[in-house]
Amino acid sequence: MKAALAQPAPWMFGAVKIEFPGYTLRLLDGSAQLNFGGETYIGIDPTFGTIDSISEIEEELGDSAPEITLSLFPPDLSATAALSHPDMQGSTVNLMLGAVDPISGSVLGTPEPMFLGEIDVPTVTLEESGQRSVSYSIVSVFERLFETEEGQRASNGYHQSIFPGELGLDFMTGTDVNLYWGSKPPAASKPSTSAVLKQIFR
Template sequence: MDPTLKNALAQSAVVLFGAVNIQLPSYDLRLLDGAAVVVAEGLTYAGLDPAFGSIADLSELSEETGDAAPEITVTLNPPDLAASAALANPLNQGSTIRVLAGAVDPVTGLTIGQPETLFLGEIDVPTINVDQSGARTVEITAVSVFERLFEVEEGQRASNGWHQSIWPGEKGLEFMTGTNVNLYWGVKPPKSSDLSKGGSLWSPNSANVSVA
C-alpha cells in the first residue's frame, strides 16, 4: 500500500472512496460508489456516467485460498434499454475491470497518495435483471486474471476446421480426416521406455548392431 495513503487511513477521520474502472471495447467506464467526482491517477471517476448510469451494488471482497479464482459482482443502474444492451454485449467478455479504494483530502478534494487496487480481473458474464417495477439492472460477474490458469484446452483437434480457426488460410491439415497417432505440437513428445525401436540396437559399449 502507498505509504501516504496508509498514513491517512491511520487517522481518526478519513474520507474514503471506492471506484470501478471497466475498459469496454469502445468505452472506458469509470464510476464512483457515491455522488461525487474524484481524479485518481490522472483519471476522472464520477458517481454518474451519462451513458451507463451508476453503481447499484458491489459484492464483498475477501481474501481466501482454494481451487477457484476470486470473483466479484458489480451491479449497474443503466439509464435506458440501449445502455443495458450495450453493457450486456457478449463482446464485452474479457474486458478489464479494476476495483480500487482510496482517500480524499476533504479540504482540497484531491486524492491522498495512490489508490489501492482491491481487484483486477476481466468480465466473465453480464446479466440483465428486471424487477417487479420494471427497473433494469445489469449484473456483471468478473473473475480474477488467475482464472486463465484454470482454462482447459478443450475442443482442440487435429482437423482442418480447428486448425484454420486459429491460423486462417493455413492448409497444413486440409486433407486430415482421422488419425490414431498422438501429435505433439510445439512440445517434445514424452520419452519412451523402449530402448529398441526400428531396425537397430545401440548401447554405449557397443557399435550399432542390426536387428533381424
C-alpha cells in the same frame, strides 16, 4: 494514501474502471468527481448510470478463480440493452480503493487496486418499482488458467488459425504419434524404463 488510511476517520472511496468495447466507464461509489492517474471518475455516468452494489472481495485457497459481482443502475432501456450485450463479455474490470483529502478534495497518493478481472456473465433484473439493474459476474484473470483448450488440433486448419499463412502442416493428413496438448498423457501410454531396456537388449 497509507498515512491517510491510518487516521482515525479517513475519507475513503471506491472506484471501478470497465473497459467496454469503444467506451471506458469510470465510476465512483458516491456522488463526487475525482481525478487520478490522468483520468476522471464520477458518481453518475451519463451513458451507463451508477453503481448499485459490489459484493465482498474474499481471499482464499482453492481450486477456483476469485469472483465478484458488480451491479449497475442504467438510466434507460437502451443502456440496459447495451450493458447486457454479449459484446461486453470479456471486458476488463479494475476495482480500486483510495483516500481523499477532506480539505482540498484531492486524491491522496495512488489508489490501491483491489481486484482485476473480466466480465463473465451479465444478468438483468427488474425490480417491483420498475428500476432495472444489470449485474456482472466478474472473474479473475486467473480464470483463463482453467481453460482446457479442447479445440486444439495438430491440423493445418487449427495451425493456420494461430499462424496465418504458415504452411508447415499444409499436406498433413494424419500422424501415428499421439500428441497430448493441454493435458498429461495417459499413464499406460508411456513405456517403463525396464520395457525400453528390454527392447534395446533383446
